[in-house]
Amino acid sequence: MFLVSALLVGILFAVATYLILQGSFVRILFGFILIANAANLVLLSMTGDPRGRSAPVVLDETVPMADPLPQALILTAIVIGFAVSAYLVFLLYRIFLDWKTDDALALFAKKKPTDA
Template identity: 65%
Template sequence: MQIESALLIGVLFGCATYLILQNSFVKILFGFVVLTNAANLLVLTMSGNPGGKYAPIVGDAAGPLVDPLPQALILTAIVIGFGVTAYLVLLLYRIFLDQNTTNAAELYEDQDTSEHT
């Protein structure tokens, strides 16, 4: 059982959610960064309690290895998360240039989407 990991991930998810629900671009961005990390850690806990196990490199280890699959999955997820975060950064920048605001609430303040333009 990995109670501390579970709690840590809970805290991360909670904080990330709170940040994402804010209006400021920066906080939203931070929120997503934390959220990605939280999800990665969650996947990491799939490999079980690492106590008494060794890094998944055959040869060095003198005992059982931890499950390497979650680590590989996380690596993939981290890189994907990086790509998406980078895109998000550029998007926020672009929105800032177009709308001259860094506040999501202000962005949609007075729009009527039933009529385009």
């Protein structure tokens, strides 16, 4: 159980890092979204073993419940992750409008925006 979650986190991080290391801005964007998801899973795995526990909705005091704090943190993180990736999407678009490229290498090789 723990092991599976930890392995999944490791794989997602490896894939996301690989994407970010690429030159294409779109891949960097996808890598960023993936890393946000992977980070959420890190937090989630800290709630411990979910088996035998119910969702943290207090209906019956006697049933053990999952830790609500990581869940609250993840909820915030999901929304903020969305905000940042939405911004990145627009940034990517703007970079293309100005520079006519989606490649980071090409971007840093150029000195100033091309004027069509």
